[in-house]
Amino acid sequence: MNNIIIRSASPDDMGKLLFFEQELINAERPFDPTLNESDVKYYDIDKMIASPDIELLVAELDGEIIGLGYARIENSKPFVKHVQYGYLGFMYVDPKYRGLGVIHKIIERLIVWTTSREITELRLDVYQANESAIKAYQKLGFTSHYIQMRKEI
Incomplete structure (x- = not known):
């Protein structure tokens, strides 16, 4: 799969980006009982594409978008070592293309983008029950740092 191209998303990709957003939401529903049952939207994709502090990448194979991911620069809390x-x-990643290292390629490019901005730490959220995602991130060197807990009352 060396012919996978990683590139910045553009407004021309909007249809596929919106489709993948809904696919991601559907994939996360079994892990998150707090999601509304309909009309869920996670992202303002137009804003993400235009923002200088966000790099939204797509993975493309033979002209078809097969995956995506982004990095966003965040300000740290004042009591931690790094400022951002x-x-x-x-x-x-489209299920047909999982297991091919697509997320690995995307994250590698996002690391290049963040380090060019003098960022020294990456963070992400993943559902505790999403074992396949956790394993994929661990292969890339991510470790658990913080567990958020909830209780419905």
Whole structure:
């Protein structure tokens, strides 16, 4: 799969980006009982594409978008060592192309983008029950840092 191209998303990609957003939401529903049952939208994709502090990438194979992910520059809390960090999200690969290292390629490019901005730490959120995603991120060197807990009352 050396012919996978990683590039910045453009407004021309909007149809596929919106489709993948809904596919991601559907994939996360089993892990998150707090999601509304309909009309869920995670991202302002137009704003993401235009923002200088967000790099939204797509993976393309033979002219077809097969995956995507972004890095967003965030300000850290004043009591931590680094002033800013890169937050990764919108990580999704079409199920037909999973296991080919697509997310790995996207994250490698996002690391290049964040380090060019003098960012020294990346963070992301993943559902605790999403074991396949956790394993993929661990292969890339991510470790668990913080567990958020909830209780419905």
